[in-house]
Amino acid sequence: MARAGITFEQVVAVADALAGEGQQPTIRAVRERLGDTGSPNTIHKHLSTWREARPVAAAAAQELPQALTAAIAAEIERAAVQARGEIEGRLVQAQAEAAELAVAGEALESERDTLAEQVAVLTTERDTLAGKAAQQATDLADTQQRIEREQQAAEVARVEVATARLKIEAQAERVSEQTAEIERLRIALAEAQCGRTAAEQQAAVLAAKLEATADRASRAEARTEQVEQQAAKTVRAHDTARAAAAQEARQAQAERDDARKTAADAREQAARLAGQLEAQQQQQQDKAVAAEKAEGKTPKTKGE
Numbered sequence: 027m028a029r030a031g032i033t034f035e036q037v038v039a040v041a042d043a044l045a046g047e048g049q050q051p052t053i054r055a056v057r058e059r060l061g062d063t064g065s066p067n068t069i070h071k072h073l074s075t076w077r078e079a080r081p082v083a084a085a086a087a088q089e090l091p092q093a094l095t096a097a098i099a100a101e102i103e104r105a106a107v108q109a110r111g112e113i114e115g116r117l118v119q120a121q122a123e124a125a126e127l128a129v130a131g132e133a134l135e136s137e138r139d140t141l142a143e144q145v146a147v148l149t150t151e152r153d154t155l156a157g158k159a160a161q162q163a164t165d166l167a168d169t170q171q172r173i174e175r176e177q178q179a180a181e182v183a184r185v186e187v188a189t190a191r192l193k194i195e196a197q198a199e200r201v202s203e204q205t206a207e208i209e210r211l212r213i214a215l216a217e218a219q220c221g222r223t224a225a226e227q228q229a230a231v232l233a234a235k236l237e238a239t240a241d242r243a244s245r246a247e248a249r250t251e252q253v254e255q256q257a258a259k260t261v262r263a264h265d266t267a268r269a270a271a272a273q274e275a276r277q278a279q280a281e282r283d284d285a286r287k288t289a290a291d292a293r294e295q296a297a298r299l300a301g302q303l304e305a306q307q308q309q310q311q312d313k314a315v316a317a318e319k320a321e322g323k324t325p326k327t328k329g330e
Contacts (some may be wrong), residue, residue, distance in 0.1 A: 239288045
């Protein structure tokens with residue numbers, strides 16, 4: 027914004043005060059009285075106007091002889107005319123130069139004021155840009171810190187992913203091992219089931235043999251009783267028949283004893299096979315429970 031210039035009245039008041047004090051009202055003196063303010067060109071313009079309007083004081087004349095006075099007056103007039111001509115020429119030239127300087131000074135002042143406004147605007151813009159630069163520096167520092175935090179978080183995530191990958195690989199190995207163990211248990215279970223079937227078949231054969239032996243023993247006992255009855259009937263009739271009957275009875279008794287022994291052996295073998303079958307069934311159940319645990323299923327209790 028352009029500065030307010032000094033007024034003509036201010037310059038006139040200072041010039042009159044200086045003249046009243048017997049001092050020459052120069053541009054520097056007027057400017058010092060105004061507090062070192064005001065444009066020298068403006069002060070010069072106002073002083074010129076003040077001087078042109080200022081009346082010329084008449085000098086007090088001394089009473090001299092008229093002829094001398096006339097000669098002096100004529101000489102003074104001639105010198106005055108000559109001096110006036112020179113002074114007027116110089117004055118005109120000085121006024122022209124002063125006018126040019128005033129115009130140039132006013133242009134310079136206008137340019138100075140314009141430049142001052144531009145400087146003020148540029149200063150404001152500089153301050154604004156400095157504030158923006160400071161804010162941008164702060165934002166940049168925050169961004170760098172955020173990037174560093176994100177990089178640290180990414181590194182932690184990378185480590186966690188690597189750890190999880192290792193855990194997955196280890197879990198895959200365990201799953202593979204468990205799958206192989208389950209397959210082995212399945213094969214063992216199939217083999218056990220085959221052995222169980224064979225044992226059941228063998229037990230059925232032995233049971234049939236035991237039943238046949240028991241039947242033979244029953245028939246032998248019945249025959250022995252029959253022979254004994256016949257022997258009892260004929261014992262008194264004939265010794266030979268009794269001896270033969272006794273022999274036959276002893277033979278029947280021997281057959282009965284053999285049948286009983288065979289039956290006892292069959293029962294013992296059947297019990298042993300039943301124990302083996304039960305042990306195989308228990309082993310098969312244990313293997314089935316182990317297989318179900320390996321597959322993550324709830325094991326079934328006995329009798330389910």
